Amino acid sequence: xxxxxxxxxxxxxxxxxxxxxxxxxxxxxxxxxxxxxxxxxxxxxxxxxxxxxxxxxxxxxxxxxxxxxxxxxxxxxxxxxxxxxxxxxxxxxxxxxxxxxxxxxxxxxxxxxxxxxxxxxxxxxxxxxxxxxxxxxxxxxxxxxxxxxxxxxxxxxxxxxxxxxxxxxxxxxxxxxxxxxxxxxxxxxxxxxxxxxxxxxxxxxxxxxxxxxxxxxxxxxxxxxxxxxxxxxxxxxxxxxxxxxxxxxxxxxxxxxxxx
Numbered sequence: 001x002x003x004x005x006x007x008x009x010x011x012x013x014x015x016x017x018x019x020x021x022x023x024x025x026x027x028x029x030x031x032x033x034x035x036x037x038x039x040x041x042x043x044x045x046x047x048x049x050x051x052x053x054x055x056x057x058x059x060x061x062x063x064x065x066x067x068x069x070x071x072x073x074x075x076x077x078x079x080x081x082x083x084x085x086x087x088x089x090x091x092x093x094x095x096x097x098x099x100x101x102x103x104x105x106x107x108x109x110x111x112x113x114x115x116x117x118x119x120x121x122x123x124x125x126x127x128x129x130x131x132x133x134x135x136x137x138x139x140x141x142x143x144x145x146x147x148x149x150x151x152x153x154x155x156x157x158x159x160x161x162x163x164x165x166x167x168x169x170x171x172x173x174x175x176x177x178x179x180x181x182x183x184x185x186x187x188x189x190x191x192x193x194x195x196x197x198x199x200x201x202x203x204x205x206x207x208x209x210x211x212x213x214x215x216x217x218x219x220x221x222x223x224x225x226x227x228x229x230x231x232x233x234x235x236x237x238x239x240x241x242x243x244x245x246x247x248x249x250x251x252x253x254x255x256x257x258x259x260x
Contacts, residue, residue: 034058160186192236200245
C-alpha cells in the first residue's frame, strides 16, 4: 500500500483527499504546514506528495525546493487555485511532476497519481539494474524482449537525436510517457525541461491558456501573465498525453502549431 502525503492547511481538503485515496487503497497521511510536511517525509518516506501552493508558514515553492533537497526523485504534484497557475508553472521548472487546479476532477487526479507512481517504479527498476537507460538488456528486463518491443527501442534511438514530432499510440498504462522520457533522455535536449501535460484534464475553455499562456488582462479573470507549457518546455521536450481527448476544433488549431 503506497503512502501519499497530503500537505494542505485546509482541514476539509485533507479530509476529502484522504477519503478519496483510501477508497483507492492508498495510505494517506496529512500535514497542515511546511514544518509538519518535512518531518513526515523524514519519518514515513512517502511514495508521492500532494502539495498545496499556499501554506501558512512557508510558500509552496520553497517547500518544494526543500523536498527536492531531501529526495530529488520524490514525485510532487502541486495543488493550486486557478489564480496561482503561474506559480505552479514555476514549480514544474523546479521539479514538480505536474499540477492540478482546485476544484479538481477526482478521476483526473487519481489518474495522474497512478501514472506518476507507475513511472516512478519503472524508473527505479531501471536504476536497480545498474545499466544505462538506453541499454537494450536493461530495457528488455523491465519491459520485455519481444520483437515488437525491440522494434520500439530501435525507433526510439532513431528519433531521439532529431527534432521531429513523434506520435505514440497505445492504450492507457502501456508506457507511452515512459517511452517519451526515453526519447528525451537520449536527445540533445536531455538537460532541458521535460514537460508533460494530460490534455484530458483541462476543459476546452482553458486548454489554450494552458498550452500557450496568456498576458495579463487578455480575458476576464486573467489577473496575471502566465507562461504556457510550450514556453516552459523551450529547448526541451513537451509530452502531450491523451491528445485525442481534445475537440476537433482545438485539434485543428493544434495541428498548425505542430506543423510550424
